[in-house]
Amino acid sequence: MKRLLLTLALAVLAAVPYASASTTCGAPPSDSFVSSLLRQAPGLRADVLRLALDATECAEERGLVKRRDLLTVIDYSLSSSQPRMFVFDLTSNKLLFRELVAHGKASGGDHAGFFSNSPGSLATSLGLFVTAGTYFGHNGYSLRLRGLEEGVNDMAWDRAIVIHGASYVSRAAVQALGRLGRSWGCPAVRKEVAAKIIDTLRGGTPIFAYYPDKKWLTTSAFLPR
Numbered sequence: 001m002k003r004l005l006l007t008l009a010l011a012v013l014a015a016v017p018y019a020s021a022s023t024t025c026g027a028p029p030s031d032s033f034v035s036s037l038l039r040q041a042p043g044l045r046a047d048v049l050r051l052a053l054d055a056t057e058c059a060e061e062r063g064l065v066k067r068r069d070l071l072t073v074i075d076y077s078l079s080s081s082q083p084r085m086f087v088f089d090l091t092s093n094k095l096l097f098r099e100l101v102a103h104g105k106a107s108g109g110d111h112a113g114f115f116s117n118s119p120g121s122l123a124t125s126l127g128l129f130v131t132a133g134t135y136f137g138h139n140g141y142s143l144r145l146r147g148l149e150e151g152v153n154d155m156a157w158d159r160a161i162v163i164h165g166a167s168y169v170s171r172a173a174v175q176a177l178g179r180l181g182r183s184w185g186c187p188a189v190r191k192e193v194a195a196k197i198i199d200t201l202r203g204g205t206p207i208f209a210y211y212p213d214k215k216w217l218t219t220s221a222f223l224p225r
Contacts, residue, residue, distance in 0.1 A: 025058035040095035041086045048075050052208035055128045055222035059206055064148055065130055066204025074101055074187060076112040076211045080180040097197055102169050102180050102188040110179035117155045122184050125153035128222050129207040134198055139164035143198040152216060161185050165194025
C-alpha cells in the first residue's frame, strides 16, 4: 500500500507544470531595501523593481544565476529617450549604472509595444535572462544572453540577442530623431559605456526585461501569482 501511495504521489508531482513552482519563491524584499534602491534610480517604479527582485530570487533558488551580487532591470514601458536600464549592486545597495538602452526595430518607435521570441522578428524579448560570456563580433565587444523563459525569450542565444555598444544609442540620436535608434532586438547601449557594463555584468548575472504584458505577467515561471 505504501509503495502504491508513493507511486501515486510521484505521478501527481510529475503532472504539475514546472512554471507553477514560481508562485512560492522566497520572501518578498523589504520595503526599506526597495526604497534604498529606488532613491538612487529616478524613473524606475517600485512595482517593476519588486518583480525583478522576485524573479531573480526564483532563478537563484533553482541554481540558474551564478552571481547573486548584481541585478539589471530594463523597463521597456519607458520612452527610449530616457534612461531605462538600471544596474544595481545588491550587496552594497548601490546603483552602478542608469543608462539609455535600445529596443528592436519591430518593437516600436520611441515606445516599445511589441515583443517576440522568434528568429528574424527584429523585436525585443521580455523576461528574465542570465548573462554568459563575451566575444568580439559585428557590433564589437558583446555580451551573450541566455533567456530563461520558455516561449518568451529562450531563443535569445540562437537569435544572437546580446548587449553591445551602438552609435545610435546616444543623446545626439535622441535630439536628431526624437528617440533612440533601434537594434535587431538587442539591448544595445552607448558605446562609451558598453565595455564597462559588459565587464560588470558578464558571468551569470540576471537581467530582467519588463513590459506590462498581461500574458507574460500571469504565466511567467519566475513571477509570483
